[in-house]
Amino acid sequence: MANPTHYGEDSVSTAVLDGAESAYPRNRLYVQIAIILAVLTALEVMVHSFPGVFGGMGSPGYVTALLITMFAKFWAVGYFFMHLKWDNRLLTRVFYTGFILAVLVYVALMLTLNVFSQGG
Amino acid sequence: MTVTDAPLELTSGDESPRRTLGVFARPTAATGWRSWFTTVDHKKIGIMYGATALFFFIIGGVEALLIRAQLWAPRGTLLSADQYNQVFTMHGTTMIFLVVMPIGAAFANYLMPLQIGARDVAFPRINAFSFWAFLAGGIFLNSSWLLGGGADGGWFMYAPNSTVTFSPSNGIDFWNIGLLITGIASLTGAVNLIVTVLNMRAPGMSLMKMPIFTWMTLVTQFLLLFAIPVLTAAQFLLLFDRNFDAAFFDISKGGQPLLWEHLFWIFGHPEVYLMILPAFGLVSDILPVFSRKPIFGYTFVVFSGVAIGFMGWGVWAHHMFVSGIGPVSVLVFSMATMFIAVPTGVKILNWTATMVGGKIKLSAPMLFCIGLITMFTIGGLSGVTHSVAPADTQQTDTYYIVAHFHYVLFGGAFFGFMAGFYFYWPKVFGYILNERLGKANFWLMFVGFNLTFGPMHVLGLQGMSRRIYTYDAGYGFEFWNRIATIGSFLLASSIALFIFNIFYSRAKAKSLPKPGPDPWDARTLEWSIPSPVPAYNYDPIPTVERLDDFWYRKYGETEDGRLVRIASTEEVTQSAEGEHNVHLPSPSYWPLVAAVGLPIVGWGLIYTWWLCLIGGLLTAGALYAWALEPPDDPEAGHHHDPHEGSAPEGELATDEAESGDSEAVREVETVG
Amino acid sequence: MFDPEVGKDVEVFHPVHDTNTGISNTKLAMWLFLGSECLLFGGLITTYLVYKYPLAGQGPGPEEVFDIPFTSASSFVLLMSSLTMVLAVSAIERGDHHRLRAWLVATALLGSAFVAGQVYEFTAFYNEGLGFTTSRFSSAFYGLTGFHGVHVTVGIIMLVSMLLLSLRGKLPEHKAESVEIVGLYWHFVDLVWILIFAVVYLIP
Ligand code: HEM
Numbered sequence: 001m002a003n004p005t006h007y008g009e010d011s012v013s014t015a016v017l018d019g020a021e022s023a024y025p026r027n028r029l030y031v032q033i034a035i036i037l038a039v040l041t042a043l044e045v046m047v048h049s050f051p052g053v054f055g056g057m058g059s060p061g062y063v064t065a066l067l068i069t070m071f072a073k074f075w076a077v078g079y080f081f082m083h084l085k086w087d088n089r090l091l092t093r094v095f096y097t098g099f100i101l102a103v104l105v106y107v108a109l110m111l112t113l114n115v116f117s118q119g120g
Numbered sequence: 121m122t123v124t125d126a127p128l129e130l131t132s133g134d135e136s137p138r139r140t141l142g143v144f145a146r147p148t149a150a151t152g153w154r155s156w157f158t159t160v161d162h163k164k165i166g167i168m169y170g171a172t173a174l175f176f177f178i179i180g181g182v183e184a185l186l187i188r189a190q191l192w193a194p195r196g197t198l199l200s201a202d203q204y205n206q207v208f209t210m211h212g213t214t215m216i217f218l219v220v221m222p223i224g225a226a227f228a229n230y231l232m233p234l235q236i237g238a239r240d241v242a243f244p245r246i247n248a249f250s251f252w253a254f255l256a257g258g259i260f261l262n263s264s265w266l267l268g269g270g271a272d273g274g275w276f277m278y279a280p281n282s283t284v285t286f287s288p289s290n291g292i293d294f295w296n297i298g299l300l301i302t303g304i305a306s307l308t309g310a311v312n313l314i315v316t317v318l319n320m321r322a323p324g325m326s327l328m329k330m331p332i333f334t335w336m337t338l339v340t341q342f343l344l345l346f347a348i349p350v351l352t353a354a355q356f357l358l359l360f361d362r363n364f365d366a367a368f369f370d371i372s373k374g375g376q377p378l379l380w381e382h383l384f385w386i387f388g389h390p391e392v393y394l395m396i397l398p399a400f401g402l403v404s405d406i407l408p409v410f411s412r413k414p415i416f417g418y419t420f421v422v423f424s425g426v427a428i429g430f431m432g433w434g435v436w437a438h439h440m441f442v443s444g445i446g447p448v449s450v451l452v453f454s455m456a457t458m459f460i461a462v463p464t465g466v467k468i469l470n471w472t473a474t475m476v477g478g479k480i481k482l483s484a485p486m487l488f489c490i491g492l493i494t495m496f497t498i499g500g501l502s503g504v505t506h507s508v509a510p511a512d513t514q515q516t517d518t519y520y521i522v523a524h525f526h527y528v529l530f531g532g533a534f535f536g537f538m539a540g541f542y543f544y545w546p547k548v549f550g551y552i553l554n555e556r557l558g559k560a561n562f563w564l565m566f567v568g569f570n571l572t573f574g575p576m577h578v579l580g581l582q583g584m585s586r587r588i589y590t591y592d593a594g595y596g597f598e599f600w601n602r603i604a605t606i607g608s609f610l611l612a613s614s615i616a617l618f619i620f621n622i623f624y625s626r627a628k629a630k631s632l633p634k635p636g637p638d639p640w641d642a643r644t645l646e647w648s649i650p651s652p653v654p655a656y657n658y659d660p661i662p663t664v665e666r667l668d669d670f671w672y673r674k675y676g677e678t679e680d681g682r683l684v685r686i687a688s689t690e691e692v693t694q695s696a697e698g699e700h701n702v703h704l705p706s707p708s709y710w711p712l713v714a715a716v717g718l719p720i721v722g723w724g725l726i727y728t729w730w731l732c733l734i735g736g737l738l739t740a741g742a743l744y745a746w747a748l749e750p751p752d753d754p755e756a757g758h759h760h761d762p763h764e765g766s767a768p769e770g771e772l773a774t775d776e777a778e779s780g781d782s783e784a785v786r787e788v789e790t791v792g
Numbered sequence: 793m794f795d796p797e798v799g800k801d802v803e804v805f806h807p808v809h810d811t812n813t814g815i816s817n818t819k820l821a822m823w824l825f826l827g828s829e830c831l832l833f834g835g836l837i838t839t840y841l842v843y844k845y846p847l848a849g850q851g852p853g854p855e856e857v858f859d860i861p862f863t864s865a866s867s868f869v870l871l872m873s874s875l876t877m878v879l880a881v882s883a884i885e886r887g888d889h890h891r892l893r894a895w896l897v898a899t900a901l902l903g904s905a906f907v908a909g910q911v912y913e914f915t916a917f918y919n920e921g922l923g924f925t926t927s928r929f930s931s932a933f934y935g936l937t938g939f940h941g942v943h944v945t946v947g948i949i950m951l952v953s954m955l956l957l958s959l960r961g962k963l964p965e966h967k968a969e970s971v972e973i974v975g976l977y978w979h980f981v982d983l984v985w986i987l988i989f990a991v992v993y994l995i996p
């Protein structure tokens with residue numbers, strides 16, 4: 001990764017880095033986010049290793065904890081790495097429409113298939 | 121423009137513009153039969169969609185006639201049970217995926233860019249690819265007739281009937297892979313058209329000034345965007361089951377047939393709406409023209425369409441009331457289905473209100489519009505009767521259902537398309553279809569349609585099951601089946617009359633005056649340009665101030681609200697005369713080549729893997745060549761603005777920044 | 793170069809998109825496609841959840857085969873490839889072609905490591921008696937993760953293509969967006985894995 005030029009990340013003024021809205025985030029921010037993501041992943045693994053803390057493997061507490069970390073990671077990658085923070089809102093809307101629609105219909109599918117099918 | 125001035129060994133210069141894959145020269149033909157294979161013009165692509173769909177319509181129609189002939193009398197012997205299964209499956213599949221959806225795509229492709237004042241779609245090459253992939257999928261699907269017989273599981277292909285155990289021929293493989301290919305076509309098309317609507321509207325054309333057809337196209341394409349992948353997921357499961365022995369629908373391994381049903385109908389219900397919405401759009405744009413009134417409640421029509429789009433996702437299990445989904449689900453989906461009738465009803469009310477008090481001219485397009493409104497209403501009402509689950513328990517899988525969906529699909533969608541054909545024919549081909557034949561066409565179709573599908577309500581309520589190859593005498597089915605069969609042949613002759621009209625009117629047109637840009641005194645932007653539409657669509661690009669802008673350039677209102685003509689048609693329409701320096705996206709071979717690879721992969725999956733390799737290489741190679749080929753050819757000979765640079769981001773955008781330039785020339789950038 | 797829209801000298805080329813939304817067509821298209829992919833992967837994840845447990849006597853179930861420490865490591869690898877990807881985008885936007893290439897290589901390598909891990913995992917499972925056709929669990933598991941693996945592989949191909957373009961000098965700054973678009977796809981594949989890791993591997 002040897003870079004012969006004297007232009008490191010810090011020599012560029014962020015104000016001019018993006019025509020879209022404001023400045024592009026510094027690479028430092030990206031690295032910070034990556035660290036947070038790594039920590040969250042570590043947390044997930046911890047939850048899995050010590051399920052007792054959250055009420056036991058597969059308990060509501062356990063599942064909730066994992067779902068929270070999962071969505072936090074999901075959101076962070078989209079928001080920072082995929083630039084949704086800085087890009088036009090429309091992109092967020094388009095993507096999350098698909099995502100939320102998927103969650104809704106597929107959860108409904110599973111409920112219909114497995115939960116509400118009793119007594120039919 | 122670079123940050124660094126330090127020497128980079130491999131500097132990033134501009135690409136060398138014209139080489140595609142080294143050896144091939146770029147296609148240049150803009151006219152002649154060859155141009156159709158390499159075209160990226162949305163209008164030509166739209167025409168090809170329409171022509172191909174009509175061709176498949178004839179195939180599907182022949183299949184329908186076979187069904188009706190078989191059912192002419194009890195114990196019919198024309199088709200065996202197995203053949204009958206294949207014929208009705210292929211009929212349904214063809215009509216839905218190769219006729220109604222592509223006709224919707226044909227109108228969307230041809231009209232939508234014109235209605236928003238654009239030069240082309242956002243990605244012209246992807247557009248060409250979508251068409252070729254659709255055609256490839258259609259050919260692949262129908263190649264099953266020559267290779268051991270068609271699919272036989274019904275268009276919804278329920279598991280486990282669709283597994284190898286119960287359907288050992290290759291028919292269902294053809295169905296599955298064929299529809300995966302058309303799915304790719306629909307998906308790429310959807311992305312393309314949505315981007316076009318959102319990004320490429322003419323100056324001033326805000327969303328709420330768009331014609332309703334464009335709105336409905338937007339909703340339709342969003343439905344496709346999200347519905348197609350659900351079917352694709354289900355089809356992957358089926359593919360793995362049939363071709364790689366997976367256990368998704370293998371009952372002995374705990375496979376759940378209901379999973380397929382759910383996935384299919386999560387796709388399937390949005391699907392039925394995305395088939396009807398383009399026709400709704402057409403009617404909403406045509407009715408005002410022949411009523412000489414603006415559409416009643418534009419916002420309501422738009423938002424009811426959007427509402428249908430959303431609600432269409434929450435009703436799928438109404439197709440599964442008798443599959444044992446349990447009382448809670450039945451209740452929820454039954455209620456949801458009743459609610460979805462509301463926005464549908466809103467549209468019908470708006471159309472009626474548009475006609476009320478208007479100066480109605482019963483031309484052929486208008487007749488078909490009225491046909492849609494009435495016939496769709498009947499179909500919608502029978503739909504509401506299915507939403508009542510206890511009643512549906514009686515109706516489901518009988519001819520009553522067949523009656524319902526033909527009233528909405530033929531009486532709804534297809535009548536709307538016929539209205540569209542008659543209305544837009546002069547715009548597309550430069551001559552008007554004969555009115556008298558058109559009216560005869562309508563009445564013949566109307567009568568034939570009702571004779572065919574009306575009796576099915578009765579048959580269904582009498583208990584005649586759908587999809588059974590014959591029936592016994594003595595149940596009271598004979599009479600109505602006979603009527604239906606007679607009706608179906610009338611219906612077929614109405615199609616023949618339509619085709620005759622096309623050629624007849626073309627021959628006659630030579631001695632008639634040209635229709636001009638605006639033969640119907642219409643309202644939307646596409647009527648302000650010459651007929652047939654020149655390659656560049658608009659020159660200059662119009663600026664839009666209000667809904668039905670074109671109309672209000674022709675007409676003003678007096679204080680007491682009466683219409684007065686303020687400008688003649690010539691004054692407000694564009695002319696093809698004179699010099700038009702418009703740089704258009706260049707034609708390309710690669711969309712076609714990429715699409716050709718797909719069915720080859722399909723045959724490979726069924727027969728022998730090395731075909732997969734060939735097909736895959738063909739497609740992959742074509743995609744690479746495509747990516748390396750610059751979207752437009754700087755040598756294409758059109759005027760080229762020097763300061764504009766050759767499509768820096770590789771996309772097609774009308775250059776609004778230049779609208780201030782004294783030069784009214786606009787450039788088109790492309791990547792597609 | 794002088795950009796009239798910004799009104800001052802900009803060092804990094806960012807084309808102003810002349811579209812109604814201000815978003816470039818390609819970027820909007822990619823996001824639409826990703827929205828659509830949500831429903832595709834959703835369907836496969838749902839299938840997995842429905843078929844999570846094989847019928848009794850039909851081969852091993854998830855608890856018996858999953859190797860959480862190993863999968864955690866490969867998940868981590870894929871997650872970090874998102875970081876290198878975003879750094880690659882950032883590099884080309886600054887006109888730093890060396891770093892662009894370095895980060896592209898890093899991303900492709902991390903991606904390949906992930907795919908290699910998957911191949912290893914599949915082989916291990918297979919040796920434990922879990923073939924593709926063994927049970928509904930095995931079909932659903934291999935179907936879902938394999939499909940994701942194919943997506944990663946396609947991503948690697950795109951990264952390598954970008955790298956080759958850059959090496960041949962055909963990826964100037966004003967084409968930075970094509971790297972960004974490939975990046976969107978790449979991050980999305982990572983997003984899906986975030987879901988799969990939690991829903992498939994960790995939650996019983
Ligand atoms: C007022 C709105 C509508 C309602 C309430 C409605 C309701 C229903 C219901 C409940 C069924 C299932 C019946 C059964 O299989 O037992 C059904 C079937 C069907 N509907 Fe509709 N529908 C409506 C509009 C439409 C439209 C607009 C279309 C297409 C353009 C359509 C196409 C179909 C098709 C194709 C089927 C049969 C699928 C099959 O079993 O093969 N419906 N409808």
Ligand SMILES: [Cu+2]
Pocket residue numbers: 388389392435436438439
């Ligand atoms: Cu439905």
